[in-house]
Amino acid sequence: MELSAPLTVNWTLSYACNFNCRHCYSRGQTRDELGLGDVMKIVDELADCRVAFVNFGGGEPLIYPHLFEVATHATSRGLKVSMNTNGWKLDAEAAGKIAKAGFRSVGVSIDGATAEVHDHFRSRPGSFEMALKALENLRDAGVDSTVSAVIFRDNVAQYKQIVEQAAERGVSTVYLHNFKCSGRGMENREALDLKPDEWKAFYEDALKYREDAPAKLAFDDPIIALLGEAEGGAVKGSTCGKLSLHLEPDGDTTPCGFIPLSVGNILTDGLKAIWKDSDVLQKMRNKEPKGKCVGCDAYSECLGGCTARALAVTGSFEEPDPHCWKSDGTESA
Amino acid sequence: MGKTERKLERNPELVWRDEPDARQSIVEGLEAGEDVAGRGWVIIVDSGTIHQLNLLAGEIWMLCDGTLDETGIGEKLAETFDAPVGEIVEDVREFVNECLEKGWLQIKEA
Ligand code: SF4
Numbered sequence: 001m002e003l004s005a006p007l008t009v010n011w012t013l014s015y016a017c018n019f020n021c022r023h024c025y026s027r028g029q030t031r032d033e034l035g036l037g038d039v040m041k042i043v044d045e046l047a048d049c050r051v052a053f054v055n056f057g058g059g060e061p062l063i064y065p066h067l068f069e070v071a072t073h074a075t076s077r078g079l080k081v082s083m084n085t086n087g088w089k090l091d092a093e094a095a096g097k098i099a100k101a102g103f104r105s106v107g108v109s110i111d112g113a114t115a116e117v118h119d120h121f122r123s124r125p126g127s128f129e130m131a132l133k134a135l136e137n138l139r140d141a142g143v144d145s146t147v148s149a150v151i152f153r154d155n156v157a158q159y160k161q162i163v164e165q166a167a168e169r170g171v172s173t174v175y176l177h178n179f180k181c182s183g184r185g186m187e188n189r190e191a192l193d194l195k196p197d198e199w200k201a202f203y204e205d206a207l208k209y210r211e212d213a214p215a216k217l218a219f220d221d222p223i224i225a226l227l228g229e230a231e232g233g234a235v236k237g238s239t240c241g242k243l244s245l246h247l248e249p250d251g252d253t254t255p256c257g258f259i260p261l262s263v264g265n266i267l268t269d270g271l272k273a274i275w276k277d278s279d280v281l282q283k284m285r286n287k288e289p290k291g292k293c294v295g296c297d298a299y300s301e302c303l304g305g306c307t308a309r310a311l312a313v314t315g316s317f318e319e320p321d322p323h324c325w326k327s328d329g330t331e332s333a
Numbered sequence: 334m335g336k337t338e339r340k341l342e343r344n345p346e347l348v349w350r351d352e353p354d355a356r357q358s359i360v361e362g363l364e365a366g367e368d369v370a371g372r373g374w375v376i377i378v379d380s381g382t383i384h385q386l387n388l389l390a391g392e393i394w395m396l397c398d399g400t401l402d403e404t405g406i407g408e409k410l411a412e413t414f415d416a417p418v419g420e421i422v423e424d425v426r427e428f429v430n431e432c433l434e435k436g437w438l439q440i441k442e443a
């Protein structure tokens with residue numbers, strides 16, 4: 001089914017950030033930022049189009065000066081609001097404001113089970129302790145929390161500890177994100193990213209672990225279809241452009257935060273028109289298999305894997321995901 | 334009104350959205366004799382997974398607004414689809430039971 005509008009909008013209100021992470025897709029990006037009036041207009045547009053979920057990302061949402069006004073307006077219009085934060089500024093006072101603004105959940109990024117790994121990855125000493133403390137502050141304020149961990153070379157051996165530490169702090173879901181090759185992630189790809197057969201080993205282990213894990217585990221990686229483990233549901237392959245859209249600070253829209261292609265501006269073009277008419281989105285929804293995807297048994301579920309990663313590494317939406325380990329999958333793309 | 338008198342309502346915590354354009358295209362497909370069984374027009378988000386409801390399930394879903402029981406829903410749909418009430422009520426029961434089990438629907442408190 002082609003939807004009339006996205007179900008989820010991932011919204012970068014600002015690229016300003018107090019961190020400088022080694023995998024960040026957005027570091028180095030700058031965009032004009034809209035005034036509060038236009039931001040509120042966008043909230044109304046999202047609500048009018050019956051978008052269900054808005055997730056603020058970034059940049060660091062907690063340093064955006066109008067975050068709570070925008071979130072309060074969004075929840076009052078019936079949107080389910082969440083955000084992803086590095087947790088540095090999430091003290092007890094901020095947790096109270098988050099609860100008051102009606103956030104449905106808050107995701108804290110934790111990329112290591114030790115300060116050594118996390119702080120190095122995030123290039124910020126003390127950030128591991130602050131992230132754990134943020135989870136505790138959320139729990140104390142009664143806000144549902146999740147953890148996002150980007151899996152990479154230095155933390156793959158300790159992902160279970162990340163899950164355990166999160167569960168101890170009341171976290172409901174841990175997202176084990178596959179490494180994206182955009183922005184600084186692309187620059188640091190050689191040093192940080194796993195090889196296809198290492199991804200395979202990780203997923204085999206994690207899918208087994210998921211059965212008894214102390215928190216719910218979520219993977220946003222379509223190539224796990226290759227292990228017969230499709231997430232199920234009505235949408236196959238990457239969800240970007242089919243269920244979700246990314247909003248830039250100036251109102252431009254891109255299929256996802258990892259695909260730097262503007263498909264229109266929400267203020268001038270309108271959300272429904274962008275969603276329906278964009279050639280890029282149409283192309284993403286109607287991918288044609290290429291290379292080893294042709295004839296792959298998992299294609300109907302996987303649809304070639306992560307579109308962002310394929311585009312970043314090969315320059316084409318339709319090429320096989322460079323993380324895919326199928327047959328010749330160990331070659332470097 | 335039916336004998337069972339269990340008025341059905343959607344779980345207010347559940348995120349869902351109907352898609353009128355998709356419904357229209359299914360109805361047109363049906364009229365053109367296409368197989369529309371697998372085509373959906375209502376989406377439901379449950380634990381991060383997206384489900385879609387086909388034409389009849391979507392119609393039932395939309396009528397679960399807390400004012401009707403299974404028979405009442407069946408009667409309304411029998412009118413819309415010009416079909417025997419008995420058969421439709423059976424379909425309604427089956428779908429409703431499935432949704433009650435999943436927690437998507439609930440019986441409205443009197
Ligand atoms: S990954 Fe997040 S915390 Fe790190 S620099 Fe980027 S926006 Fe900031």
Ligand code: SF4
Pocket residue numbers: 223225226292293294296297298299302303304305320321324325326
């Ligand atoms: S070959 Fe293509 S379709 Fe098959 S698992 Fe790999 S990326 Fe997915």
